[in-house]
Amino acid sequence: MFDPENMPASAGGFPWKADGDFRTLVYIKNETDTEREYTAYLTYEGGQYVSGIRKIKPHETVAIDFRTIRDEQIPDVNGVLIPLNVEHGQIAWSARGIETRVMSGRSEQISLSGGVASTYACYSCCIMRHYSSGVSQTAETINIGGSATFTAWQRDENCETVFSPYPIESPSWTSSNSTAASVDGGVATENSPGSANIQAGWWTNETIGYEVCEPSSQYVTPYVPLTVLAPTIQVTEAGFVDDHPLHKWPPPGTAIDTGYTPTWKISNNPDNPVAYTKGTNINMFAKFSITPSLVPRNVKIRVKNGSTVIANKDAEIAGTTTTIIDINTTSPLESTVKKTTPTFDWEISYNDGTTWSSIGSSGPHTMYWTYSTPLGPPFANDFGGSYGEIYDLALEKATVYGNGASDLDTIIGSINTGVEAAVSYQPALGLGNQHPMDAYSSPNQGNCSDHTHLLRGLLRSVGIDGTITYIWAGTNSSTLTYYQRGSTTNTPSFQITKGQHEGAEANPHFFYHSVIKANNNWYDPSYGEAPLSIFTLAETANNNTPRQVHETKWSTPAPSDPFFSCPHP
């Protein structure tokens, strides 16, 4: 036996054999009052058995029984088994730590059949030292929502041998970029797309040289690069809620943009419009495709209109598709009556808004901005029939005519002018019981009633009320008095002095005329100008029939008495 105080190092080596009934036991003793660590290696032809780091209590003696390890096929720290046909080899052991003379070791070999029993000790000049170290993977890639488990290992050497690696149980784990990933106990979890070095650190034995054997400690920090991949996320559908319900023109038309029906899709795009009142915030929803499938993950979504962020939303995304609702703008997009066709850029942040990445664009979205909530029923025809639907074509026309106007008079005037320009004035026509917007179908013509019913419907579609006012000549509010105009087929109740305009001749003879009263002004969409100037009647039956101005038509058309026939051709 050696006196540990005189041993050059707390490390040693012995041959071992386990053939026949030979049994080899190696005893390692902690000679101190402090818990220590050691490692042991059983080398044999073609292999190496690694104990890994073992703890040994104060003054404890541990035994390594090679026959038991071999015969019971006890795996080492790397899962290696000593083949059953291996009968001899070498053992090397070493204390860990730079303190010397802390452990002692000896070997016993016994063969009952051979009557052999021997014991001896053999010490190395120096403890084993760190040869190399590392982390389990050379590189790792994980997706958002994923994690990776790492282990650290170390290889030791003595003056003769470089031994197999063994795991380090509890190194200190750190991440070089916690924005991308964090690590705890060797398990790295992503924080956001990016890269980080996952590093393990621990103290290990070093020696300056075997000749002098001066142990020292070194902190080793092997690491592995970790890449966190963002899933491929793409906005595939988008739509709006809390908007004004619309129908597709022509009648009866289908309801569009009901509930959570998307108005835009990346494929098979319905390309439906949406309508909001100017000055209001919009409420959007969107569907996203996610590749690969994602475990539930909280993110931030934002929407940009050009370079302006218009909406932010905290949301959870998961699986291969996710629909996010209630994406509200933080301020109104528009403050005037107009049509816009914005394209929205969608972005995602995995790190609470620190960095953003694109997840596609939606649109262009056709958006109609009304003056107020549309009034129902928006349209009525000259026969008294009404239409409850707000048609997309009505908003298309009204908001384009509105052209960014914000004050009421300008909006009404713009729409009045728009109707005049779009529908040619032909007094002899009359849609009658047709929808006023049929005037937009070729030949794009209409009489005064068609113009006023169209203007009123467009105004009400954008939330502005208007009243149709009829002008005629008659003895009272319920009677229209007509006469014969020369030899023509014209049966008017009055004539006005007016220049020729489209289908209306100069100084026309009319049965009646109609205008719109809105915001305390009168608008004449047939002529597209202020209507008051045409209300001076130049001729009536017998030139003494009074003018009538009412919101409802006469109930009785009656021939003039005496019957009047004017001389105009």
Next chain:
Amino acid sequence: MKEILVTFVVIAFSACFPTCAVAQAFSEIRKKAVGMVEAKYPESGVRIRELTLKREEDKQAFYNWRIIQNGKQDWIVLKIFYGGSIEEAVKFMEVSNSNIQVGPGLKRRDLGDEAYFFEDARTEFARIRFRKANVYLDIQASSLAEAEELARNIDKFIKKRRR
């Protein structure tokens, strides 16, 4: 017993005949009227016929055609109202008379049960409106002659009906 049954069938048929024989389905009238326009203005190498409005509802139908020939563009507008009764069609005509800004036009007696026409040579516009039985028709064309030809053909097709 057999004799009684045959008698019943004959009586039942006779009772139904005045109505059943004259009633024409709206679809039949629509189809015929549209066919007349298409026959009068067949598409050819020198003529383009385009249906710019077609709306067929339970009791009414609206058709607008654009006819382009020799660089000139004309329009044929056809409206048909199919009243549930003659009275309903009469009322429809009355309301229609109040819709036209230049007046209902002059009456004529050669079409249907009630007819009006209007002509404006300056704008090359003519309009004939007539009612026959429970059917109201509004025909607009570039000339009175064109409107009259179509009106007469449709008038012939629509059968009279008892009140």
